[in-house]
Amino acid sequence: MSEMYNRAAPQETVDNGQHADHGTSYARIKQDGLDTSHGAILYLENITVSFDGFKAINNLNLDISVGELRCIIGPNGAGKTTMMDVITGKTRPTAGTAFFGQTIDLTRMTEYEIAHAGIGRKFQRPTVFEQHSVFENLEMAMKMDKRVKTTLFARLNSEQVGKIEEILKLIRLNGQENRVAGLLSHGQKQWLEIGMLLMQEPQLLLLDEPVAGMSDAETVRTAELLNELRGKHSIMVVEHDMGFVEEISQGGKVTVLHEGSVLAEGTMQQVQSDDRVIEVYLGR
Numbered sequence: 001m002s003e004m005y006n007r008a009a010p011q012e013t014v015d016n017g018q019h020a021d022h023g024t025s026y027a028r029i030k031q032d033g034l035d036t037s038h039g040a041i042l043y044l045e046n047i048t049v050s051f052d053g054f055k056a057i058n059n060l061n062l063d064i065s066v067g068e069l070r071c072i073i074g075p076n077g078a079g080k081t082t083m084m085d086v087i088t089g090k091t092r093p094t095a096g097t098a099f100f101g102q103t104i105d106l107t108r109m110t111e112y113e114i115a116h117a118g119i120g121r122k123f124q125r126p127t128v129f130e131q132h133s134v135f136e137n138l139e140m141a142m143k144m145d146k147r148v149k150t151t152l153f154a155r156l157n158s159e160q161v162g163k164i165e166e167i168l169k170l171i172r173l174n175g176q177e178n179r180v181a182g183l184l185s186h187g188q189k190q191w192l193e194i195g196m197l198l199m200q201e202p203q204l205l206l207l208d209e210p211v212a213g214m215s216d217a218e219t220v221r222t223a224e225l226l227n228e229l230r231g232k233h234s235i236m237v238v239e240h241d242m243g244f245v246e247e248i249s250q251g252g253k254v255t256v257l258h259e260g261s262v263l264a265e266g267t268m269q270q271v272q273s274d275d276r277v278i279e280v281y282l283g284r
């Protein structure tokens with residue numbers, strides 16, 4: 001893989017040629033400007049993150065294909081959050097390379113630049129604007145997207161309203177658009193935040209434990225929602241809930257992290273029957 005990185009000089013600044021295209025639905029993989037000619041959207045190669053000598057990530061290698069929904073599992077402390085922190089620029093790796101497409105070197109960019117290059121991250125706790133309505137939250141998310149040429153107080157055009165309505169349906173909040181976000185259930189707030197990320201049309205969406213704290217019914221609906229996004233976005237989901245992972249992995253790849261490295265990779269069925277994975281989860 002290293003030879004791929006060498007083909008183009010890493011960029012210092014984010015200029016991947018993205019531009020707003022309001023004439024089409026969010027429901028497609030937007031790759032304008034991002035070089036994914038080798039089929040992958042994310043390449044992590046030999047990543048190590050040391051905290052005072054302790055390796056939270058240890059020579060990690062991982063690729064995500066365009067349009068893939070990849071589940072990442074692993075016991076507590078395996079390095080899942082630290083890996084997402086590296087991808088989003090929150091933590092700098094001690095060694096290794098992290099590329100977005102073929103040419104965008106994430107290790108040289110700020111968190112802000114990475115977000116604007118098209119990597120959206122949903123943290124465990126929902127962070128919606130509690131005093132504002134569901135609709136206003138989605139509207140603000142759209143207006144915060146620097147590619148959209150509008151101001152906070154400009155009226156939305158019909159295409160923009162259409163896009164919000166489409167996302168409202170997807171996140172199961174149509175009919176609730178005028179509710180104040182602070183009054184939503186925990187699960188609904190999580191969906192709203194996913195909707196806010198989708199308004200910005202990320203090319204890669206990172207979801208950190210999206211169903212933690214959700215009711216069983218909300219978990220089922222979240223699985224449905226992610227299955228609807230399958231193939232339309234490239235998505236990485238970190239999750240402990242194995243039933244949920246089974247629902248959304250659907251024969252796709254699941255990566256098991258352990259002690260900062262990839263322990264196993266394969267379908268859910270394959271990793272579940274892997275002796276090393278069983279040992280790590282059940283203890284020695």
Ligand SMILES: Nc1ncnc2c1ncn2[C@@H]1O[C@H](COP(=O)(O)OP(=O)(O)OP(=O)(O)O)[C@@H](O)[C@H]1O
Nearest residue numbers: 051054055056074075076077078079080081082083
């Ligand atoms: N800033 C830090 N300083 C020191 N050690 C850290 C730091 N951040 C993480 N670690 C350690 O690195 C290891 C990996 O942590 P990380 O949070 O990435 O694991 P995780 O797989 O996300 O765990 P969980 O499933 O519990 O969220 C842990 O041992 C953690 O204590």
